[in-house]
Amino acid sequence: MIRTENLHVDLDPFHLRDITLAVEKNDFFVLMGPTGAGKTVLLEALAGLTPIQSGRIWIGGRDVTKIPPEKRAVSIVYQDYALFPHLTVRENILYGLHFHKMDPGKAHARYQELLEALNLSPLQGRFPTYLSGGEKQRVALARALIVNPGLILLDEPLSALDPGFRQEIRGIMKKLHESSGVTFLMVTHHFAEAISLANRGAVMSNGRIEQVGTIEDIFQRPASTFVADFVGMKNLFTARFNGTRAFIGNLEIESAGPLPKGYGHIAIRPEDIVLSTERIASSMRNQFLGRVTGIFDQGFYYEVHVLADAFTFKSLLTKRSLFEMGIREGMEIFLSFKASALHTL
């Protein structure tokens, strides 16, 4: 769907360097990275809103490098919604249709369909000033989707929302993505959003792409220390849930509370995993025997990789505990963590 080649942008104070990226049709792709990494600039470059110094962009198989934004069939949704303040909700949503040839009957049907899907019917006559954040975001989504873009670009669409609305819009976006067949490209710095919504993603830093891949790859197998530091939550697994138990492979993990039904992701912070040479009797309900597969110097800490069943757990140890326990590669070791250390995503 999107392909970029050696994209360079200089836009004081931001810049992009050598961005080569591919997003497949119908992907839900997330761009992650610290503030100032150039994520929004990349979105605007794709949308044709920022001049690029060199490189090329293909969208939907078409070279759009020199094509103006209105002819790219790309819709952008900003964090601050950018609704037209002088137009009503209805006029905002229908705005794009002034410039697209669409059969009036079809246009009306599409409008009704979006009102329905985004639950906007009661708000049609209102002006944006009188909408809540969640409502504004739903209007912005409807306005972007009505022109049937092949690609929709979302610039941190959830971060300005209250947590309650965030959950709601997240659900709506997931549904829209599944039902519309539109490719979504979203900037975020919430990992929970990335993990629950996206199938693929990229991590950016300082105007460059650090890693592109599946979400699992990015969180499980960071390609650089930057990505590893950035994603932080290093123990991330797909799990099957049943009551208060999560199953990954043959491992059965106890959670502190009831888990959602079906499948999902679980994550454990490395600092929450305790290593011991002997089985310890404590309140920690999750204890597994594994084998040390790697020891990595991280400055103040050592990161120890332990393979249990078919899964690599990562734990942080001080240099002193590492030596006291005499940990070396290949040795058998117990890893334990509290039920409350288990996060579900």
Added chain:
Amino acid sequence: MRRNELFFWMTVSFSLLIMAFILIPLIRMMTAPSFSGLQEAFRDEEVMRSIWLSIYTAGWAALISFVLGTPLAYLLARVDFAGKRLVESIIDLPIVIPHPVVGIAILGVAGRGSWVGEILADLGIRIMGSVTGIVTVLTFVGLPFYVKAAKEGFESISPRLERVSRNLGASMFHTFFRITFPLAWRSLFIGLIMCAARAISEFGAVVVVAYHPMIAPVMIYERFEAYGLKYSQPVAVWLVSICLLLFLLLRFLTLRRKIEI
């Protein structure tokens, strides 16, 4: 600020002094003429003609500023380019130049003996002593006020709104006329009023270019010189009242629809 301190009372008394300084002469002037004096001035064809000429020429100056100044204001609000500061200073020049100098400068270019003047003369356009000349001078002095207000108006509109519009399929022209212009209209309108107000009050530059046909300020000056204060005041009262009335009417007509922002 605490209300029982000397400092607070000093700020208040100085503010009151300024209010009095502005309002007392104006109120005095507005109430000075007798009713019969006002009636007489109203029936004086010369007076009314000069007031309408003032409004007519200032209106043209505002219209020309609107057409020519809007693109420049937009450019200054949206694009950073080398020499932008210089351009902005040039826009401000007509404000700081002494008014008679403006008149002399324009005559120097458009008068007899200069090549621009020759071309204009060939086209049958006369600057010296003509309505065209008055409009030219008024545009010169009024334009900066419009451009500054319009620029600020455009700056207050998020470029993101334009970007979203472009993404939804609108060309830059459509975007400007459907999004930017309606949102900026209030500021543009205030700029137009400032421009027209400035144009109506111009005396020094006009008197150099065109003593006749007579605009109201020239008329007021002439009455004052020839007959004294008593005979110039009624003209001034009519000029101020009619202008205020027109502005109120315009404001009512153009800003009737409340824009929700």
